[in-house]
Amino acid sequence: MVNTNSYGEKMPASRGFWSPEEDQKLKAYIKRYGIWNWCRMPEAAGLARSGKSCRLRWMNYLRPGIKRGNFSQEDDETILKWHELLGNRWSAIAAKLPGRTDNEIKNYWHAHLKKRSKINTSSSTTISEIVKSSEVEVNKKDSPGIQDLLLCDAPILPNMDATEGIPMSTQMPINDISSSRTDPAAEIVQHIEKNFSSSETSDQNFLSIWEQPFLFQDMCILETDAGFMVPTTAMWLQEPMYPYVYLDTGYDLWID
DNA sequence: AATTCAAACAACCGCATTCGC
């Protein structure tokens, strides 16, 4: 496959924008076989892309539940406030906006919010001030527990994609809920959440995506075989396979 | 109508982290 750039020059298929056909292939493959190994999946799915590229495309655009565009005023405020607290930890900020991706938030920040942030830093009560008022020094770099704790507002099902319930072969969940921390940062976070929740980050905004039904209706998957390579036995063996708790209503996905 | 330029968005790259062997 050969793509062309804006100048009409030929470009290798492994770079550049994703075509609808490539999207379709990736979605259909993941529907059918799940996510088992990003590095080897492209070849198996018949895609001339790197595993990284496939992962990025899936995580940022193709997986169900992604919200695109139209950031609300509440979204803006949420991003601004969490950015003030967390800095450029886009994935952590994205965790506070279900359906939004770190990449989209990052881009949106640079395009729209950066200036506002500079303007607003002197106004109102900031998260930094809240933290300061807790009389506990928070060093973002030196407080490994705080980011994890900030992300701990939703349960993690084992071996599932942290946002969509897609079966994962990935080793670790984002949060290990079995490990109870006694990190004093937890108190700070509680304080922040308490002060913060009165405004834009209401509980409903924090409704974890884990609780939301997972629908494939937007995927428009072709039922015919798209020319995939079925994962080999060795491929399957390395993954924990599919979660039994997953409510797969009439799903034929993951296992044929 | 053509050109220029900046904003917005999409994708890539390098590095850090984590896991399994």
Added chain:
DNA sequence: TGCGAATGCGGTTGTTTGAAT
């Protein structure tokens, strides 16, 4: 315990689009 592989994150670059001239 060390190493390689896989994954995730954040910064950066490339491309598109639309407004201004």
